[in-house]
Amino acid sequence: MKIVVTGGLGFIGSHTVVELQNQGFEVIAIDNLSNSSIEVLDGIYNITGKKPIFENIDLREKQSVQDFFKKNQDIVGVIHFAASKAVGESVENPLLYYENNINALVYVLQELTKLPEANFIFSSSCTVYGQAEKMPITEDASIQPAISPYGNTKQIGEEIIRDVAKVTTINSILLRYFNPIGAHSTAEIGELPIGIPQNLVPFITQTGMGLRKELSVYGNDYPTPDGTCIRDYIHVVDLAKAHVIALQRLLKKENLEKVETFNLGTGTGSSVLEVIHAFEKVSGQKLPYKIVARREGDVVEAYANTDKANKILGWKAESTLEESLASAWKWEQKIRKN
Structure with missing residues (x-):
């Protein structure tokens, strides 16, 4: 069975390619390498013994997308x-x-409408909830106005998929994930941001390696126990496995609706300071950080109610925060030695 993974050499994409290949799928990875590296293919090969087919395509180029799907019916x-x-x-x-x-x-959806039947898994985000009114967040939580353009693109993306589902044969699952962190246990693939990291954990690990002078904590005056933002940090391999399970659900025609939605998280919220202290514990070193002004676009807290994914998909996050951070640290140490 041939599966296309767009952004297939990125952080979550590459881990999902590994899990798909482990389950026997033939994978075509599409990536424009704007925030990834061609060397990721070697990491995938070292883990699975097989490289996915790779296509360097910028999906913003409509003709390139059309040409690709024409060749891969x-x-x-x-x-x-x-x-x-x-x-x-x-x-x-x-x-x-x-x-x-x-x-x-x-x-991509325009091309999928031309196929007799198509299955589509969308990488969505807990940012679609905006600042949810109560925790933990369920899939039925009202969609608040987006706090950032990123969150808005995920809200709009979900709306597009639902509208398309009404008039086509495309079946979709929207996976709203919380904060993916960590790396593969082999340290062959992991998060490799280009330039200054925009996410907390790679900034922590780079600071731990001395690449960054100190970590900036954006605000300590939030209405949380220690004043810092709270998020639900999920190991990227747990997340990748959920994508394979969701895909298999569609392929087996077990979905009950044309578009289904699932939260993917651990169900536990951790503050920025708790993540810092957990990293210090697993790495055995103190992390230099400073408190700075709040960052526009950040919600106060967000953590998942995962009952729906647990019951319907039969999926559950397995790794702890410390295990996730330890894998991210192992990855960071490996890439800096190369």
């Missing part, structure tokens, strides 16, 4: 990761996010 599913993903950057450069995250999605 036998695909049975698409897992769509390709998107810009940093909240702060989206506030600074909203047009990049609207072009990249919306146009690419539309062009």
Whole structure:
């Protein structure tokens, strides 16, 4: 069975390619390498003994998308990761996010409507909830106005998929994930941001390696126990496995609706300071950090109610925060030695 993974050499995409290949799927990874590296293919090979087919395509180029699908009429599913993903950057450069995250999605869906049947997994986000009114967040929580352009692109993306589902044969699952962290246990693949990291954990590990002078904690005056923002940090391999389970659900026609939605998280919220202290514990070193002003686009807290994914998908996050951070630290140490 041939599966397309867009953004397939990115952080979550590459781990999902590994899990798909472990389950016997034939994978075509599409990536424009704007926030990833061709060397990731070697990491995937070292883990699974097989490289996915790789296509260097920018999904914003409509003709390239059309040409690709014309050549690959036998695909049975698409897992769509390709998107810009940093909240702060989206506030600074909203047009990049609207072009990249919306146009690419539309062009892929346009091609899938031409197939007799298509299965589509969408990489969505807990940012669609905005600042949810109560914790933990269930899939039925009202969708609040987006706090960032990034979050808005995910809300719009979900709306597009639902509208398309009403008039086509595409079946979709929207996976709303919380904060993916960690790396593969082999340290062959992991998160490798280009430039200054936009996410907490790679900034922590780079600071731990001495690449960054200190970590900035954006605000300590939030209405939380220690004043810092709370998030639900999920190991990327747990997340990747959920994508394979969701895809299999569609392929077996077990979905009860044309579009289904699931939260993916651990169900536990951890503050920024708790993550810092957990890292200090697993790494055995003190982490230099300073408190700075709040960052626009950040919600106070967000952690998942995962009952629906646990019961219907039969999926559950397995790794602890410390295990996730230990794997991220192992990855960071390995890539800096090379």
